[in-house]
Amino acid sequence: MVKQIAIIGGGIIGATTAFYLSDLQGNENVQVTLFDDDTGQATKAASGIISPWLSKRRNKRWYALAKRGAELYPELVKAAQLSDRAYQQSGTIVTRKSHDDLLALYHEAEIKIQHTSAMGNVELLDADEVQRRMPLLTNAPEGIFVSGGARIDGANFVTELLTRAEQNNVQVSHQRVSLTADGSLETHDGPRKFDRVIIATGAWMHETLQPLGLNIKVRPQKGQLIDITINMPNRWKDMPVMMPESMSDIIPFNGGKLVIGATHENDEGFDLTPKAAARKQLFKNAQAFIDNLSESQITDMRVGTRAYTDDFAPFFGVVPMLPNFLIGGGLGSSGLTTGPIIGYFLAQAILGGPLDDWSQYTKPVSRYIV
Numbered sequence: 001m002v003k004q005i006a007i008i009g010g011g012i013i014g015a016t017t018a019f020y021l022s023d024l025q026g027n028e029n030v031q032v033t034l035f036d037d038d039t040g041q042a043t044k045a046a047s048g049i050i051s052p053w054l055s056k057r058r059n060k061r062w063y064a065l066a067k068r069g070a071e072l073y074p075e076l077v078k079a080a081q082l083s084d085r086a087y088q089q090s091g092t093i094v095t096r097k098s099h100d101d102l103l104a105l106y107h108e109a110e111i112k113i114q115h116t117s118a119m120g121n122v123e124l125l126d127a128d129e130v131q132r133r134m135p136l137l138t139n140a141p142e143g144i145f146v147s148g149g150a151r152i153d154g155a156n157f158v159t160e161l162l163t164r165a166e167q168n169n170v171q172v173s174h175q176r177v178s179l180t181a182d183g184s185l186e187t188h189d190g191p192r193k194f195d196r197v198i199i200a201t202g203a204w205m206h207e208t209l210q211p212l213g214l215n216i217k218v219r220p221q222k223g224q225l226i227d228i229t230i231n232m233p234n235r236w237k238d239m240p241v242m243m244p245e246s247m248s249d250i251i252p253f254n255g256g257k258l259v260i261g262a263t264h265e266n267d268e269g270f271d272l273t274p275k276a277a278a279r280k281q282l283f284k285n286a287q288a289f290i291d292n293l294s295e296s297q298i299t300d301m302r303v304g305t306r307a308y309t310d311d312f313a314p315f316f317g318v319v320p321m322l323p324n325f326l327i328g329g330g331l332g333s334s335g336l337t338t339g340p341i342i343g344y345f346l347a348q349a350i351l352g353g354p355l356d357d358w359s360q361y362t363k364p365v366s367r368y369i370v
């Protein structure tokens with residue numbers, strides 16, 4: 001019998017889960033409906049970087065998940081036929097303020113690359129070479145180039161992914177829904193019962209789970225970024241992304257859009273107002289590397305709400321005592337990297353596909369419930 005599946009949330013986790021439920025083996029046994037409210041979505045606000053390998057984070061589960069996530073991207077992009085408006089493997093340049101720290105990181109990269117084919121190749125670049133590869137920079141630092149790094153446009157990514165899912169018979173419903181105490185979904189058309197429910201509501205997860213009597217420890221964090229429009233000659237195409245140490249990332253898109261981001265505000269709840277101070281700071285960070293910019297080139301400012309857990313780690317799995325409810329969230333500032341692999345795992349679990357040992361990637365969901 002065909003099982004009715006609901007996904008609540010259409011960010012990177014929800015959209016990827018929907019796509020895989022419509023694409024992987026066994027999809028003929030499920031009918032999927034995705035509900036998404038879209039307000040404040042972190043994924044659509046983010047223009048992001050996929051390059052976890054040289055992160056300063058030392059959380060082993062996070063690294064295992066992020067590494068798998070980065071590996072999945074090229075496969076996902078191919079399977080869903082996503083365009084280069086959604087994803088581009090441009091390479092990333094990682095910097096350090098001290099030359100010795102950069103050399104130590106390069107050494108670490110040389111070791112990691114031996115068992116991480118998705119990194120592509122790594123090169124130690126002096127400032128002149130960084131400037132040659134990113135001609136828009138006027139004050140280029142030295143850095144490490146990782147060819148497997150990529151940039152994604154979160155809004156285009158989920159839009160294209162959901163379009164593919166809809167072509168594969170997933171229903172996408174743009175509305176806010178809520179759970180009821182008996183596990184039904186309260187929708188605009190009245191209550192609906194599903195065989196399985198996937199909860200991917202990002203920073204809103206606490207509110208989503210309350211009707212089930214569960215208090216989940218996920219808090220909102222505001223993130224802001226600016227778009228700067230620059231005159232980008234065609235020959236500058238396919239520039240890498242730069243991730244300067246303790247500064248805003250610089251993400252050039254073909255066509256002359258430069259994304260500078262992002263901020264991390266822990267005390268502004270779900271506020272989506274762009275703030276002048278953040279705009280000023282982000283612009284100043286860009287000027288540190290490109291000194292001929294003018295504020296009139298700022299053409300957009302985006303705000304999204306990330307979800308954080310108390311140990312800064314993402315989590316996913318079956319909701320305790322509720323075997324028909326699966327959940328994934330707490331992605332924080334690297335959720336574009338970890339979201340798709342969580343979506344893949346959740347879809348495999350629903351479709352009865354082969355499952356990895358999830359404990360290598362996540363603590364149990366119960367760890368995040370009070």
Ligand SMILES: Cc1cc2nc3c(=O)[nH]c(=O)nc-3n(C[C@H](O)[C@H](O)[C@H](O)COP(=O)(O)OP(=O)(O)OC[C@H]3O[C@@H](n4cnc5c(N)ncnc54)[C@H](O)[C@@H]3O)c2cc1C
Pocket residue numbers: 008009010011012013014035036037038039040041042043044045046047048049050154175176177178200201202203204208222223224225261262263302303304305306307328329330331332333334335336337338339
């Ligand atoms: C400015 C910014 C820059 C970032 N840069 C990067 C980066 O460079 N690299 C990286 O890896 N990550 C980055 N991130 C983090 C990443 O974007 C997030 O961690 C990730 O997108 C979260 O995905 P999600 O699916 O869990 O949640 P979201 O994308 O927030 O999606 C949750 C969705 O659920 C919907 N929803 C909530 N409740 C309900 C309900 N009751 N009914 C229906 N719908 C509901 C919401 O409206 C929303 O659309 C950035 C984030 C921000 C904000």
